[in-house]
Amino acid sequence: MSEGNIMIENFFEIKNKDPSCLARTGVMHLPHGDVQTPVFMPVGTKGTVKAVSKESLEEIGFEIILANTYHMYLRPGPDLVKEAGGLHGFTQWNRNFLTDSGGFQVFSLSSLRKISADGVTFRSDIDGSKHFFTPEGVVQIQTKLNSDIQMQLDVCTGFNEGRKKAEEALRITSDWAKRAYTEWQKQREEGYKGILFPIVQGNFFEDLRKQSAEFVSAMDTPGLAIGGLSVGEPPEVFRSMLEYTVQFLPEHKSRYVMGIGTPDYILDAVANGIDMFDCVSPTRIARHGLYMTHRGMLSIKQKRFEKDFTPLDPECNCKVCRTYSRAYLRHIFREQEILSSMLASYHNLYFLNNMLKEIRLAIDSGTFAAYRKDFMKQFYSKDV
């Protein structure tokens, strides 16, 4: 496993650590360019971030986006994507892609989910057809997609699912991590350049989390993910379970928590030494007329914006805020113009990317605690 070790050293470099907490800045060296961390990654479920062109993503400055293995596997299929030159060739997004394993979608979208030691049987939510995912098969699929960072197939459990289910899910997830690792090494030997992240599970049981964190940490991978959080639990449970889990993770590996996209969760995660997160929410809420601003969430449909000719967020430098008034943004939302989804999605992604830039600057200058406090105070001031 010497090759694996060399890779770990090259993959992730920590740049600075904040004195007040576990927050750190770093850089991941990936096949499609460097990624500065901490990083928020927009979600391009089916190979495109909804209502945002790749030019806009480049303009905002994203270095990595997500695509969902479950969706790309069902349509258009991994062989077609491979033939098109992987996700990058197919979508023409030429920076990095992270793909999830499909495990969460099987759990949340599929009508059938039958887990055996070997793998998981599920039905397509599109046409009801039956499919079978194994840890090896999912690595092969993600390799065909040419993911820069791929995830192991795992078994997700919900909040309050009970000890027995949590234990069983963890046992299978750990076994699948090893199988995924072996398959990934094989693919690497055949020329694949992407990275594999195993996933910490254990539901909300501290001893299971500890066991999983130690198991995953011992694997020879340069990064890892913390799964099974943000699945419906209260924020304080999320926070304490994250804090608890992180202490068992080695500092030198990059850490990814899935499904985080609001400022409070992001700041919490960063303070706990998390380097990567993703969420569909910034673009999903955008399609419902919700804008993130420095003074909090703004629902553009409100009557009080009818004749408000000021910028959406005067503290934001994005082209939406520099160009349009709240009155116009309200008008196009009410009229259900596609442009409304386009502009709101652009703005929310710009806002989050800019927030992460500021977070990195704050960490680099040792002022993250003050930044976090100020940001939270403003964002939840309800002064929008």
Place this chain on the structure above:
Amino acid sequence: MSEGNIMIENFFEIKNKDPSCLARTGVMHLPHGDVQTPVFMPVGTKGTVKAVSKESLEEIGFEIILANTYHMYLRPGPDLVKEAGGLHGFTQWNRNFLTDSGGFQVFSLSSLRKISADGVTFRSDIDGSKHFFTPEGVVQIQTKLNSDIQMQLDVCTGFNEGRKKAEEALRITSDWAKRAYTEWQKQREEGYKGILFPIVQGNFFEDLRKQSAEFVSAMDTPGLAIGGLSVGEPPEVFRSMLEYTVQFLPEHKSRYVMGIGTPDYILDAVANGIDMFDCVSPTRIARHGLYMTHRGMLSIKQKRFEKDFTPLDPECNCKVCRTYSRAYLRHIFREQEILSSMLASYHNLYFLNNMLKEIRLAIDSGTFAAYRKDFMKQFYSKDV
């Protein structure tokens, strides 16, 4: 009326005439910049061209777009638009706007349409509320919108509506043209810079068309529109009625035919000396996955494009054709991604704008007849 005369001389300059037909190139000097003619104008019904940002419209090179008076009057209302700095201030499209009079929408969208000599009563298609348009009121609304070119309120009749209705509609339209003109002059004296176009009507009766064309031509306006065509009649009827009408129009006024957006109609109109046209179809069909190409219409949903990694239209230089494959465009259409509407709308508008550029070059070099023949042969070759 000396001011009106000066304006006419300054407004429209003819540059070149094709030797083979009535086609001509020219330039309109408008308050928000010059417009090269013949010109295709995209439609931004509610102040935005569907699924296309203003940056994209600028990038493609449009110099004028449409907005619909009926829609902008109902929501958000002319007073709000005026307060926002007119359509330009409100939408931040800082090139020219043409607005229609709302007459056609009252005819096609409203559940009630009661015409009297004074004006037209109609119900809003949004909330059923009752409204009253007069020729003067519609000029005032369009002045508040700060249209660069506004249209008189007219009475539209359908194909095969009968002589009596056609006569009555024409009588009212001509009367309203005079009233609109008087109101427009008043607005000009108060500082409004936009132009008014009266509209030729007369249904499909040659003598009524002649009468209307001569009446409108005698008015002191620098341009005019030919209305009541493209309302369901067969193409050959459209063509012959257009050809018949044009002979009664003075050469020095710019001419606008509404509702034309397919290559055959555009080439016909240009050959008949028409300078301006608009249509919602390029962006509407785009949302249904229909792309215009040099080899004809292409429906991207077809199975045969599943693994077609070639550009959409190899003869097109737009960023969609330079970037994406047919396979990817098919994928995002099938997945109902907003990006599909964005890219298809962009491409179709680029395609038409480029076609008009080529038409102008052909006219300037005296080769329009050959260009038209070649274009039609390719476009209808069904070789796509």
